[in-house]
């Protein structure tokens with residue numbers, strides 16, 4: 001049975017709980033994917049490229065949390081891309097939904113138990129780097145775990161070594177080879193000019209940032225800002241998965257306080273939706289290159 005936040009365990013779910021959830025998901029398909037993709041806000045369109053999709057709604061998995069945010073549908077989907085079996089996670093959990101950090105990233109542990117070795121994580125993010133425009137993409141080459149730095153790291157609590165080590169190096173969090181392959185694929189498709197590489201910072205949300213906050217976070221060296229991803233990256237690395245992270249830039253941070261428009265979740269969804277076809281094309285090529 002799932003423990004409460006006050007147990008402060010790394011996972012809140014025991015190793016056995018996670019294995020049982022994975023076994024439940026595996027009942028729905030004979031595919032045994034090694035590639036997993038987490039779809040960010042509004043990026044579920046990636047799922048449209050799946051051949052023979054088999055959805056597994058979170059509700060059918062005992063003790064699995066529900067996803068409450070518009071743009072996150074709440075299911076795993078098995079399917080094939082370019083002859084390779086993949087598992088999509090459509091319906092990320094966020095800290096601002098009220099879930100403790102260990103629960104936010106728990107689906108990654110289930111993906112590991114299903115057999116996923118390469119984890120591709122996508123998100124919608126605000127551009128802090130003034131060169132970034134809505135519709136651009138950023139390969140995440142490093143991150144700033146702002147909640148982690150202030151005591152809310154996803155690995156805080158008891159550690160079960162069957163999940164991973166107590167102390168985890170994060171200097172090699174993002175797989176360089178996967179980053180290079182993604183770059184190659186964007187250049188091949190003629191979209192190299194949309195692509196950047198940079199640092200993602202996670203904030204707790206759900207408020208978007210003030211101009212003063214954007215300025216401070218930019219001074220820290222962050223290029224893109226969002227409210228997700230880092231707990232999944234940390235748990236992915238704790239589980240010894242190869243990790244690739246991609247941000248779709250959905251809005252440009254107003255560092256000069258010049259815009260009269262207030263940023264909304266609908267703005268984020270619109271840009272994500274406008275980029276859906278391009279992302280589908282890119283992912284088909286990218287997955288064909290991933291081992």
Ligand SMILES: O=P(O)(O)O[C@H]1O[C@H](CO)[C@@H](O)[C@H]1O
Pocket residue numbers: 039040041042069092094122123124125205226227228229264265268269
């Ligand atoms: O990070 P993802 O889930 O892609 O979504 C981003 O977009 C939402 C805000 O519109 C927030 O959830 C933020 O984190």
